[in-house]
Amino acid sequence: MKKVMTETGTRKKTEIIQEIMALPAPEAAPLLLGQRIISRHGGEMVSGIITEVEAYTQDDPASHTYRGITPRTRAMFGPSGHAYVYFTYGMHYCVNIVCGAEGSGEAVLLRSIVIDHGLDTAIQRRYGDLDPTLLRLRNLSNGPGKLVQALGVSMEDYGQPLFNIDSDLFLQFEQKLSPKDYVVSPRIGIKNGVETLWRWNVI
DNA sequence: AAAGAGATGGTCT
DNA sequence: GACCATCTCTTTT
Numbered sequence: 001m002k003k004v005m006t007e008t009g010t011r012k013k014t015e016i017i018q019e020i021m022a023l024p025a026p027e028a029a030p031l032l033l034g035q036r037i038i039s040r041h042g043g044e045m046v047s048g049i050i051t052e053v054e055a056y057t058q059d060d061p062a063s064h065t066y067r068g069i070t071p072r073t074r075a076m077f078g079p080s081g082h083a084y085v086y087f088t089y090g091m092h093y094c095v096n097i098v099c100g101a102e103g104s105g106e107a108v109l110l111r112s113i114v115i116d117h118g119l120d121t122a123i124q125r126r127y128g129d130l131d132p133t134l135l136r137l138r139n140l141s142n143g144p145g146k147l148v149q150a151l152g153v154s155m156e157d158y159g160q161p162l163f164n165i166d167s168d169l170f171l172q173f174e175q176k177l178s179p180k181d182y183v184v185s186p187r188i189g190i191k192n193g194v195e196t197l198w199r200w201n202v203i
Numbered sequence: 204a205a206a207g208a209g210a211t212g213g214t215c216t
Numbered sequence: 217g218a219c220c221a222t223c224t225c226t227t228t229t
Contacts (some may be wrong), residue, residue: 019225054220054221063221064214064221066216070214071214072213072214072215079222086206086213086214086220086221087212087213087228088212088213088214088222089211089212089213089220089221089222089223090210090212090213091210091211091212091222091226092209092221092222092223094222096221108208109221111221124225138223139223143222143223144221144222145221145222145223146222164211187221188221188222189220189221189222190220190221191219191220
């Protein structure tokens, strides 16, 4: 297992990523930038570096958990470090990392990644057999629905832990970015809670 | 470069 | 029956 040098010594990457996911969502969100999400779905490895995230909490009119627990949001009230996957707009899925104390109903939505392994598989999942020379790779995984498709994420991942390297979908700590490396802005695609600056983008 | 519209179905009131 | 934590394609500046 790879280890990382920190101020307090050398710790396992799995411990670091798990500690991050246990933080309240608005604190975890910027720390998840620069980390790697790895998928082994379908026997194909695809991974990417997280470059855009949003935080959602229960005390937040934009959040699915705002009106309490429902069958759909059960996982978001579950333990941190697990996946909350939801279906939206009749055809897209999005994936969140549950954060905070169990029952607190908060999570970080993954909005963009840069694929760094398994590019061929990602392109196949997004575009099928279209002529690769016609593709705009800028659009490969720069959106919450797009990255889910590229990684092969589905409702099978609902409620599954993301901190086990044995999982089909898991996170790996890579680096800690400085505030100079990202910008903060309002969240996208919502009507309520637009004044909260809970969107983080790697520059 | 930006704005608009259609696709499409689960979730909650 | 209204509302989407979206994407893609088309139309307009």
